[in-house]
Amino acid sequence: MTFTISDFLARLPLFGEYPVPFMQMWIGGKPDFRVVDPENPLKCIQEKICALCGVKLGEFCFIGGPLSKQNRLFGDPPRCMR
Numbered sequence: 001m002t003f004t005i006s007d008f009l010a011r012l013p014l015f016g017e018y019p020v021p022f023m024q025m026w027i028g029g030k031p032d033f034r035v036v037d038p039e040n041p042l043k044c045i046q047e048k049i050c051a052l053c054g055v056k057l058g059e060f061c062f063i064g065g066p067l068s069k070q071n072r073l074f075g076d077p078p079r080c081m082r
Contacts, residue, residue: 008053008080022054050080 005019012019015031023044025035043049048057057080068074 008055011055012053021052022049023051052079055080 003017009019012021013031014020020026020031023036023040024031024033025037026032027035040051044051049055050057
């Protein structure tokens with residue numbers, strides 16, 4: 001099956017034909033899609049970069065839904081709204 005990679009993901013490294021998100025842990029030269037690199041969530045927050053594509057965030061980004069806002073608990077790092 002062939003698919004088209006979105007422009008904002010085209011800059012990411014590929015593993016086979018799949019783009020590897022910025023947050024993924026690389027082990028032995030290969031991405032482990034089960035593991036998040038523990039250094040990247042903090043880097044995303046401090047440097048205001050997207051956890052998915054690794055690009056500097058603009059004015060609009062996604063950090064959680066209404067329940068996250070209400071409880072002031074955000075389990076995921078910020079992401080672009082593309």
